[in-house]
Amino acid sequence: MLRRINMHEKKAIEQKLYEYWRINLRKVLEDKIFLVITKNGNKEVYAVPKEHNNILKKLKIHNYLQQLVHLGLFIGTIKTRPHKIIFYPSLELGYAIYKYAKRNLVKVVRKGEQVFLYGRDIFASSILSILPPLIKKHYVMVVSTTNEYLGLGIALMSLKSTHELDKIKLENQNRVIIKNCIDLGWYLRQGG
Amino acid sequence: MYDDIIFNIKVSKYAETLAREYGYLSYMIQRYYEMFGTWEEVELFLKGNEKPIQQSIRCNDIRIDCTKLEQILRSKDVRIEKIPWAPHGYWVIYSKVSIGALDEYLKGYYYIQGPASMIPAYVLSPQPGEKVADLAAAPGGKTTQLAQLMKNKGVIIAIEKNRRRIRPLISNIRRLGVDNTVVLNIDARKLVKLEDYFDKVLLDAPCTGEGLIPIKPERKTSRTIEDLKIMHRLQVELLITAIKIVKPGGKIVYTTCSIAPEENEYVLYKVLSTLENVRILRIDLPIGVNGLTEYKNVCFGDEMKNTRRLYTYLTGTEGFFIALLEKT
Numbered sequence: 286m287l288r289r290i291n292m293h294e295k296k297a298i299e300q301k302l303y304e305y306w307r308i309n310l311r312k313v314l315e316d317k318i319f320l321v322i323t324k325n326g327n328k329e330v331y332a333v334p335k336e337h338n339n340i341l342k343k344l345k346i347h348n349y350l351q352q353l354v355h356l357g358l359f360i361g362t363i364k365t366r367p368h369k370i371i372f373y374p375s376l377e378l379g380y381a382i383y384k385y386a387k388r389n390l391v392k393v394v395r396k397g398e399q400v401f402l403y404g405r406d407i408f409a410s411s412i413l414s415i416l417p418p419l420i421k422k423h424y425v426m427v428v429s430t431t432n433e434y435l436g437l438g439i440a441l442m443s444l445k446s447t448h449e450l451d452k453i454k455l456e457n458q459n460r461v462i463i464k465n466c467i468d469l470g471w472y473l474r475q476g477g
Numbered sequence: 478m479y480d481d482i483i484f485n486i487k488v489s490k491y492a493e494t495l496a497r498e499y500g501y502l503s504y505m506i507q508r509y510y511e512m513f514g515t516w517e518e519v520e521l522f523l524k525g526n527e528k529p530i531q532q533s534i535r536c537n538d539i540r541i542d543c544t545k546l547e548q549i550l551r552s553k554d555v556r557i558e559k560i561p562w563a564p565h566g567y568w569v570i571y572s573k574v575s576i577g578a579l580d581e582y583l584k585g586y587y588y589i590q591g592p593a594s595m596i597p598a599y600v601l602s603p604q605p606g607e608k609v610a611d612l613a614a615a616p617g618g619k620t621t622q623l624a625q626l627m628k629n630k631g632v633i634i635a636i637e638k639n640r641r642r643i644r645p646l647i648s649n650i651r652r653l654g655v656d657n658t659v660v661l662n663i664d665a666r667k668l669v670k671l672e673d674y675f676d677k678v679l680l681d682a683p684c685t686g687e688g689l690i691p692i693k694p695e696r697k698t699s700r701t702i703e704d705l706k707i708m709h710r711l712q713v714e715l716l717i718t719a720i721k722i723v724k725p726g727g728k729i730v731y732t733t734c735s736i737a738p739e740e741n742e743y744v745l746y747k748v749l750s751t752l753e754n755v756r757i758l759r760i761d762l763p764i765g766v767n768g769l770t771e772y773k774n775v776c777f778g779d780e781m782k783n784t785r786r787l788y789t790y791l792t793g794t795e796g797f798f799i800a801l802l803e804k805t
Contacts, residue, residue, distance in 0.1 A: 332656070334630075334632075334656075334657065336606075336631070336632065337632050337657075337659065340608065340632050340634070340659065341659070343671065343674070344659070344661075347670040347671065349661060349663065349668075349670075352661045352662050352663040353659065353660070353661055354643055354647065354660050354661070354662045355647045355650065355658070355659070355660040356658070356659040356660065357656050357657075357658075357659075358656040359651060376651070377651050377654075380654065381654075381656075398580070399580075402580060402583060433584060434584075469580075469583035469584060469585075469652075470583055472583055472648055472651070472652045473577075473578075473582075473583060475648075476644070476645060476648030476649070476651075476652065
């Protein structure tokens, strides 16, 4: 079933993107409409260009929307709990917006990049620098040394600066700093 | 119409000999003789099918500038060469690791795509802002190429009937950064309610894959004449749907990865004999040969010269058929 996102759901997504990366969703995806498909109890959110409105209406009139399985840009999944909406950002949303991130971003060395793309977590020694602050339990953008997007992780600790990271490296360079959530290797491992 | 003639194959002794030698079903060899007209040409064709096809990739300029991709791949010891007739295509001359295992593949910088299968999207030439339908979309090579040519603007309705093939289709759409696509899990023949709606339609029809023998040698024996008949009927129905849903003045590309006249010229001939509002446009391609105007003494008409056939022994690509149609 396809429907427009409701105000609470949209607000929850906007809040999370601002909280994680100080990104204003309305600005970066300003010409899009947000739609929700419910699949197996999951609510998947998609951003669709406004120009798709007409064709979606046409598909609706002719009862084709029941066969809809994907559209536009997959933003992520939402789960509704009592008094709470939880948002899980997608791999593709990260790719679309990572250049706008103002915090919670780590740059990893080549070896760290390879390990991350195999679905593994990121050690302190693999991080070249951070766009501070890194906040514990927040989603984090992971990029390569050449600023190419690699995926999303979750910070296992807070860090205020790269200098603070260097201190951790001296103490224990094998300490896991970022837990892998989803990386581009997913396309090979799960994409089919 | 002429099914009794087209699908009735009497196999000669020499066809049986060649079939044994090259490992084909004998009815296929006899058909090649009907197509090429001489046994010498048939043998050239069969020998061509024994040679491997050079791997190729399509640069995805939604994600990266192609010059930059060239630099990155060269820095990783991957030797590539531009395919002269495919603006985003590259031959992969050498790669130490599998081209599908590089990080750049995961980043969506390129799609591994046969050189011939890049051609239909260029022939259709969709423009940004247009409404385009792709009637047999999985695994998404041509869908994502259409999106690239449309600069991710406009809309593509990507249709895939087979539920198991939806996952790779969506995965490729996402990996390559395509966001102008709506994917429907439906039989394309049910789309007729969208009559006169699309600017352009791509029909890469389900087929026996007889052009893919160099890549999948099992196809030498896996398809019978009955399979050909079934495919032919489906292809006719799909092409009629494609013509219905495109608007007057709109274009349709009909293509298959088969070199079988039963799946190509004969499909067009049958459909064009029943519908008057469609004509075949000339395709200007520097490779391939004209389509067949006649097969087994059934005359398909001079218009078929406008279509294009690709044979491995002539082009070094997978075998393919491409036709460009216009609804009048």
